[in-house]
Amino acid sequence: MNQRALRRAAGLHSRAREAVYGYDFARARAQLEQALAVLADAPAPDHVDLIPMRVRVLVTAAYADTEIGRVDLGLGRLDIADRLVDDIADPGQRTELAGLSLEQRGFLLIRVGRSEEGLQILEQAAEVLERSLADGIGEASVLAILYLNRSLAHIMNGQPDAATAELNRCVELSERYDLDPTISYKAKHNLGYVAYMSGDMPTALRRYEDNARLCRRSALSLLPVVLLDQARAMLAAGLAEEAARTLDEALPLFRKQRGGQDAAEAEIARAAAALLDGDTELARRRARIAERSFAKRGNARWAAIAALTGIRARTKTALRTGRVRQTLVEEAIKLAESLRALMLEDEMALALLLAIRLELRRGDVGAAEVLLDMVPRASSMTPIDHKMLLRLCRAEIAVARGRTRSALAEASAGLGELGRVRDRMGGMELVCGTALHGQELGELAVRLVLDRPRPDPRQLFGWLERTRAQVYRYEPLPAIDDPIVAEKAAELRTLRRAVQTFRLDGRPSSRLEKQTAALEREVLRLGWSSSTWGRPRPVARLDEVTDTLGDRALVSLATSRGALVAVVVTRSRVRMVRLDSSATADEQAARLHADLDALAPDTLPAPVIEVVKGSAARSAGELDAQIVRPLLSLVGDRELIIVPTGALYAVPWGSLPSLRARPLVVAPSATAWLAASTTAAATGRAVLARGPMLTGDVVEQDKLRSVYPRATMLEGEGATVAEVLNALDGAELAHFAAHGEHEPTNALFSRLELADGPLFAYEVARLRQPPRQVVLAACELALNYVRPGDEALGYAGALLAGGVQTVVAATSRVGDAAAAGAMVEYHERLASGVAPARALAESIAQDPFRRPFICLGAG
Template sequence: MLAVRRAGALYRRGRKAVYAYTFARARALLGEAVAVLDSAPEQNAPEVVELRVRVLVTLAYAETEGSSITTGIKRLSEADELLDELPVGPRRTELAGLSVEQRGFLHIRAGNTELGLELLDEAARRLRAGLAEGAGDPYVLASLYLNRSLAQIERSQTNAAIAELDTCIELCEKYELHDIAIKARHNRGYVAHMTGDVPTALRYFAETSRDCQERAPSMLPVVQLDQARALLAGGLVDEAARHLDDALPRLRRQRVGQDAAEAEIARAAAALLHGDAAQARRRARRSERMFTRRGNERWASVAALAALRADTLTALDGDRARPVKIQTKQRNGIHVPRALPATAVRLAEQLRGLLLEDEAALALMLAVRLQIHRGDLAAATELLDQVPKPRVTTPVDHRMLLRLCRAELAVATQDTRGALAEARAGLTELGRARDRMGGLELMCGTAVHGRQLGDMAVRLVLEHQRPDARRLFGWLERTRAQVYRYEPMPDIADPRMAEKATELRLAKRTAQLVRLAGRSAEKLEQQTATLEREVARQGWYASPWGKPRPVATLEAVGPALDGRVLVSFATSDDDLVAVVVAGTGAKMVRLGSAVEAAEWAARLHADLDVLAPDTLPPPIVEVVKTSAARSAGGLDRQLIQPLLPLIGDRDLVIVPTGALYAVPWGSLPSLWGRPIVVAPSATAWLSAATGSAPRGRTVLARGPMLTGLVAEEGPLREIYPEAVALDGDHATVAGVLSALDGAELAHLAAHGEHEPTNALFSRLELADGPLFAYELSRLRQPPRQVVLAACELALNYVRPGDEALGYAGALLASGVRTVIAATSRVGDESAATAMVTYHRSLTAGVAPARALAASIAEDPYRRPFICLGAG
């Protein structure tokens, strides 16, 4: 029959469009199939009835995604009425199972999980029976197991979800059902994300993404949505936001209502982590309206919770510049509306009624914080008692919020010891989550979830009538620069990553040449951005970075200083303080406004950038040097002079904070000629100072486009006559990496560029393209010392938790004991003369920090180098 053949072809194309998430096209094709069947001469013929049932069942899903579940259920009811027209037998059993399976899935998508599971159980029995009798489609049965896994995921039953997915994948492999297999592996990643295994989740999502690009590109936005959720769990907020901003327009074009609305909630979460409550609220309310139109009460409630989080942030942290001091009545200067905690409690009850336990707990915790800040401690205590104990699948940010609620309540009742105990337990728990992460970026990102707990602990110590410097030192070490306390593990070679890195290097070099030729490199830049994301993702699901070392104690640091003094700077709100450690003792000094210090540091950095060019006319040099001296003097008066009675003329180990990472300490007048080591934390310094490192060859590598005697030419060749020298066409990425592995000293003279959006893509330019920071960070035996002689690649990108990560940071984290680098731009000639002086002292047996101090003192404003690590 011609009508059946035409309708059948349309049905197959429509079903393919559904599984490709192109629902508008699916509705058009399936609607046309219905119209063709309406024209069939024999409406009651079994083949016409059977095909109409299949079309209606598939159309139910496509129409639900475009409107509401009511529309889809109506189509399924039409299909069920037709079943009585078919003879009893395997085919009718199979079609009945197909209809029940779709009905169950629609209920799951609408949030009616328990009813959906019951329907899927019934459908599974019918479909298996039909398949056993030789009738039925294994595609439908595999889809059923996939949908059951979604229901189990909604119920947080991870083991059950994995069992359903394994059964689905087994069927897919048996019957070569590639597109469903892609979705099943994707859901395995989602289950890993639920249990906190972010690297495994990202690995599954990356595999799914590659499969989608080859077989089902329209599924990519859904993959991006779940990737973004995992990235948010890992604290990579910017990367998550980019995924969602890319996925949302595609989901809207495909008219995938459910996933588009879920993506809005995830984007609201990213905005919230950035402190943008207005955007978070706007997106959450939009999502709530979308779910309400779809008749999905469960997800509408989740969206309402996202909006409540934004309202809570506005109420509690509306002016983030103000001091945050919890009082027994109300927080200073911030009014918490009476209705807001009541709204949170009502929403918690609604979420609990919908069996959303984690979400209900979150709403209760928001109510707890609001009542604390209103001063109603009795209500806060009562609500806190109702918050259930976290489950295995409870997200790490929810766990940290529970700790914060307990700590804030303790503060409000003057139980400082209890508050600090909660902060300590929370940060320990967060540390266990960090230990599971792969790659530096994820390890750094995790700190965002403990930021409020750490800030509270530091603030409590400082607000004590007699602040204890020893206790403050301990909390600073517990809260900052945790990535540097890991002992790196040997690299596991990843051919795919190496291949992508080579492609990226070639694209970067080609784009550079095109720009130099005066042509547009826009397409090449888009290609490099795509490759950068691919290489970065490889690092996310790599093996764990390393084995964690214990946080350094004052008792361990003091003796290791061996006559030096350690100065650890810290801020709380606008208060800047320094903990000065000498021997086994510690003292705290208040240093005024953190904002003022940051302004001086920014001015000095700008002055030194202007001063960098070698060809600057002498009159301008003098003017800029005068300005630089004024900025350096301002910093000196605020940061160093108050400490002089404690530090005397001794060598220093400085642990900066925030904007102070950009300070070239050797340019401050009180520190001219003084040996100084800069470290991300005392723990990082102790690890570098006491660690082992190779001794042996020296490597001199010179990149292109340098004008001075920065590397192997002239004096440095004389100083190191037996060094491995790589220049010109020999200074390739592969050649330099090979020479660096196992070297004692590496002098890398090459222009570089810092990448603020992804510090591991900061780079040095070599003969055949950029040498990225992440490549150096994976050396099996990193050099003892690396000198970055011609670029500003010191620790100058600071993430939450005072995690300073960049080119130098990646080197320190990978096991390099000492890094010499500049904090601002430096001219080639200035770098050349500074390095000749430095290396001559080094070969005379002078320690790196002392050798660098003598070199900087000759011209402190044009040699903005610092010694990082051990010194």
């Protein structure tokens, strides 16, 4: 009769283990309790034959208990299991089960934050289990899981090499014994976490994306853990919005699985995402939820980390408002002491840094200096945002003591360190995202230069170049063929076209739109880890810029403390001019943009045109008066290179009265302009591509054919994405007459509509030999989504970053007839030998408000 009970208990235990692997702890606990009841109700419940199974059930139940917050219950079950092991007659089985219980105890201690104690126990368990397996006793899966768990302790202790060795052992053992594949999935996932801790974000994100794809296909229960660590890597790369979306997908899955520890960790990560995005109240709420959950579980380490996130949010609010309470300083210092006792060195340092900034804002520089002496040196494993905060605190103390040179040295060292991190990044979004971590340090440096009685414009120029538009500093690497990316891009194109068809037919498309958004994110993430974005170029030196300018002038605009400032560079001198409120300029730029959008339709009645043009003229005049006229005595009648800032990226500069018919180009930085201007020009064919759904005169096809009689013409069904990309590679000039759409929240998915679907910006950005010049004739794809650090991303920006030297595009909507007229005139001048900037200026001067094109890049 005992054999029947044993079989029933074994079956329940097996199913419970499957539920545990799937993070379904509620179901696992129910089955384990049932198994224990079956064993207790056996005819001879104390018989020696039942003891091994009772031990196995107790060990598994201990894990399930701990994962839902019943830590004491879990450890108590292991105490019972240890006592039962002594009654097992067979020595081999006794050894195996003793090792199993030890392994589980060590892991549970790690999960509740007692990693040192847990690691010692795991080392004892490993000796027992390795010896047993060598003697042919026990299950290889137990030892593989031990290696997996021991890697977690090494990860928590900041020992990446030791963690990697354990994970490789786990994978090797899993494959040798053909174990449950979820064990190998977890090990490979943790290899991504080791890469994340080491600062290798492309590798970490690649491993996470690969694992997420595997989990969605064959191990859905593991997906939320993968998403959590993926989001953490995104946060390290400054991608707050992407991290928030990823965590919002993961959290409901964790709650469904009742995975208390991981769910609470996800709440902390969600708080961090909110903090990066500037939502301090949401960050505080999420941190409180996590702290209560960890306290309930008895996990002092993670409860302290959650409390730190809350204090970080409160500190950000206090610094923004200027209302700093002494109690908040005391809380931060007290928490630092707790974190030190818990051996959380990086977190302890962060708490002290927050206290330092609060003390400085209260005016107690001495207290801040005392706290700074307590901050440990940053290690190779210290997160980059913590390192930047340390640099910022040192710089702010130096400012408070009147040591401006020392403060600038800290800023210089910090931005250099951040640059080295950026150089390892894959994908344009990651390169941009990392700028977030150095934003305050860069702003401090610019402010220090401007606050001097006689600001040095040369020094200001240098700092502006170091702190802005870094994505354009990279020389693009040759494209790497990735069949997975190509497959996903084709699928995305098909979905996009299906959404468009559904909308035209009046059918609901919400389901397809959700699928499209998910696939966009997947393609974008694959791009992050395909390779580094490019080979870093040095930031442009002022003498390099002046040597290349010739008779032109460069105007670099920037904002500091709500005021606009311009640095004007000519071959012979450098000057700085203050230009009043940046908010005023931004408001006028937004009004002008709205007016030009309203003017775009070809069929507007003449009275409406006149009214809207009058409004546009007023906004253009206000911008001209604030920004351009104060500079005219310095720039004279020179051709201009304008480096905008913020909302001014959307200004069609040729519409401002003082700049009409003046040749000018817009560049994201002087470094980007210099790189584009000094790159060898491509020589080759012209490509003329026409997309669908255009009015008949938008391209003025016959006239453009006569201008470029040998051009490659792509139109109708022949203007497919593949054909267009193939033609673009190595071309000298590419002219697109195609409708497109600027995607403000995901600039690399701004798109041009071709015969078989959209041509995305990210696809053009990786051409092997991009065209020298690209003209975007029928859409507003000069628009950008401006990220921290004045990183302006959009379709035109992606082309420039990908190696195109000059892009002509509109900053606002433009009518088909207006675009056709402007572009024919432009190409006729261009073909006659006129430079792009001059050809465009002359072409748009006749009707600048309905021809809002700008020349970007080299010109």
